[in-house]
Amino acid sequence: MVNTILSHAGRWLVRGGISLALAAVAAQSWAGFSVSGTRLLDGNGNNFIMRGANHAHTWFTSETSSIANIANLGANTIRVVLSDGYRWNRNSAADVANIISLCKANQVICVLEVHDATGGGEESAAGTIAHAADYWVDIASALIGQEDYVIINIANEPIGNGQTAAKWINEHRAAIQTIRAAGLTHTLLVDASNWGQDWEEVMLAHASEVATADSLANTMFSVHMYQVYQTRAKIENYVSTFLSDHNLPLIIGEFGADHQGEFVDADSILAVAEQYGIGYLGWSWSGNGSCCTTLDMSNNFNPNSLTTWGDRLFNGVNGVAATAVKATVYGGSSSTSSTSSSSSSSSSNSSSSSSSSSSSSSSSSGGSCVDMCQWYQDAPRPLCVNQDSGWGWENSMSCIGRNTCESQSGSGGVINVCTGGSSSSSSSSSSSSSSSSSNSSSSSSSSSSSNSSSSSSSSSSSSSSSSSSSSSSGGAGLQCNWYGTLYPVCANQNSGWGYENNASCIGATTCESQSGNGGIVGGSSTSSSSSSSSSSSTGGSAGVCNWYGTNFPLCTQTTVGWGYENNQSCIAPSTCNSQ
Known part of the structure; x- marks a missing residue:
């Protein structure tokens, strides 16, 4: 069954993964996830960075315990494979509602994707983006009211190789408009062309054209990284170019440590995602066909039997356990600088800088003071002025976003450092107790493939x-x-x-x-x-x-x-x- 189910993943690029459309939020006061510049904000307006795995639910509907098992390993997001009925057995609204309830029970964000359209234009059996859009409208009863917990990945890898840029642009624009016309306001997620790998750089060049079709300005994008991405330079160039050119959120929606015998630089993918503060979702929990068994994270869906790839993703350097932070809609501590920043990233930057100046003046006693980040056991690091999440480079030195600083587990967080006096914890540092699902520092012992x-x-x-x-x-x-x-x-x-x-x-x-x-x-x-x-x-x-x-x-x-x-x-x- 496994060989049959995922043998289609064997062409040139992995076709096993979920494409997710993030539910858009209504007007200026919304419920649910929203997009602000390059950041994805949760329902409380706080920055959220996806860390997790893909699960092939539509082919293994009895393996619902996988949701809890993946969550228990530290994931804050699970991308769930669904079928609209075009190619595989359709997942009903009731089935989808149950998956969402399992995600909520285990405090993970649920990225839902339709897999039938995979490889459109090249794969003869593939469905269409339009058919996937109709499916989301058909199961709206399971989705409405879940905007805080669900992101809609419109269609998984729906454009194959050798297709025009216009096909990727126009079919996604039409799908977004169909979904919005039905009243669905979730954040939407769009997969790249070329089976998700975008080696022809269609999405890299045209993402903004697709985003403008969204009346709620609540669409983000996903690239899948397999053997096209074998060097740090290739990975970082794609990520940095996308973020700077489009000012839209990007995630790495699928990737592995290898694919069909070819190397994938997973270590650099994890490092770049952490450096730039973007989400990643590894492929996949279990059930890959004979072409791609090395992509299984667990043996036969057993959470106590992780594969080398699974251990690397969850427990390695920059892995899930070390970097995942629970969405604040599940009770995690909110970040003080992002709660009102949903309108634009620049406004959140100004608000965070003003809060730092006020806190520094109150703690100063005879010297100048500045907010800095106590990053775990390291010496204090400077906070970025121009970004709230991830790592940056300002004033000829590295800096860390305030939200990222406050999202760490343990006793770290934003502190006020004064010259000529003692340093004191800033009022915002309380958020460092965020109920992250990450483990302590087990990543140092990972069986990394570096x-x-x-x-x-x-x-x-x-x-x-x-x-x-x-x-x-x-x-x-x-x-x-x-x-x-x-x-x-x-x-x-x-x-x-x-x-x-x-x-x-x-x-x-x-x-x-x-x-x-x-x-x-x-x-x-x-x-x-x-x-x-x-x-x-x-x-x-x-x-x-x-x-x-x-x-x-x-x-x-x-x-x-x-x-x-x-x-x-x-x-x-x-x-x-x-x-």
Whole structure:
């Protein structure tokens, strides 16, 4: 049954996934999700970033426990495959209502998609976008009143290869108008062309033309990333270009770690999604056909038997457990700067900056004060002025959006830092207790599919706490070439991003873990050392390690992994020799 059901996924691009239309909100005071610039806001007006998985409900209707199982792994969103009856057995309004109730019971957002139109224009058995739109109208009784919890993905990957841009544009515009004319006000989600992968860049060029068909201005877009996306540069270029060109929300609605034997850079997909504050939904929980069994996240729908891909997605670096934040409509703490920001992203920025100035003046006692982000255990980081979510780059340094800062689990959040006085928690930092479904920090132990640098990254974590306090002599500071941009390497932490010397910095192991030609630059140069810090070097008194083409000083006090000595990062001799 599994082989038959998803064998259609085998062409060139995955056809297993849900396309979702996000229900649009009415006029200026709406109920439910809404779109504001590049952000998706939940029913309380708070920023919401999807983190979750796809579930093939229409082919496995008895596996309804999958909703709870996926939610229990930390997901805040589940994309659910439905059929409008054109190609597979139609999911009735009652069935859809039950799925929605299960999503609500497990406090996840339900993205509903029609799968029958997959591959339109190329796949002879495919339905149409118009037929999918009619289906949403037909089951309106199950959808109306659920705008806080449901996003409508109009049709999954409904345009195949070799089709015109006009087909993608015009058929989606007509579908949006059909749905709106029926009184459905949910946020709508539109899938990209080319089986969702948009390698011809139709959606990248024309998304705004589709969005203007929505009388409620409440449409967002989804790209599916499989073997077309094999490098960080390709992934980041698509995401950054889409957001800057269209100022509309984007999610990665499907992706995997490979597809039909071809590599997919899932690590970079997760990292870019986190960096830019966009949603992602991995494909898929279970049930893929023989072509694509490596895309299963669980073995036979068993949540206690995750596959390598499932463990990576849920428990890995930048994965679901580490980054998902529950929608505030389910009782999560609201973010103070976004509750009134639904009209535009710029208004939310101004409101958040005004709140920061007022809080800083109240906490200052003889010095200047500024709101900053206490990001987990790291040193305080600057808050972005021009964006409320994700990570940004302002004033020649990295910054973090206020909403993202406050969405973390634990005791972190926005704090007020004063020079010449003590720092105090800002009034808005209370939202850091948001009832996120993420786990603590299990991502560091994930069975990531990253390349060789991941081994050094995992080993370095054990040495970071002690090595940061070590000191000795000499050596220039290092910088990280982070995908073409230079950042200082942190002195007090070896992984993640930090804030030191009034500037953002990056941990040495995080810098080295990137794909491509980036890495740590600067500092001493010469040949690598064999095993001890007493080895000679023209760059200083310590030995030097040639770490995959880049020179780093050898540590004298750290025996394994990466350390920080002489005001710069260093590598242990044993780690150097292990490459």
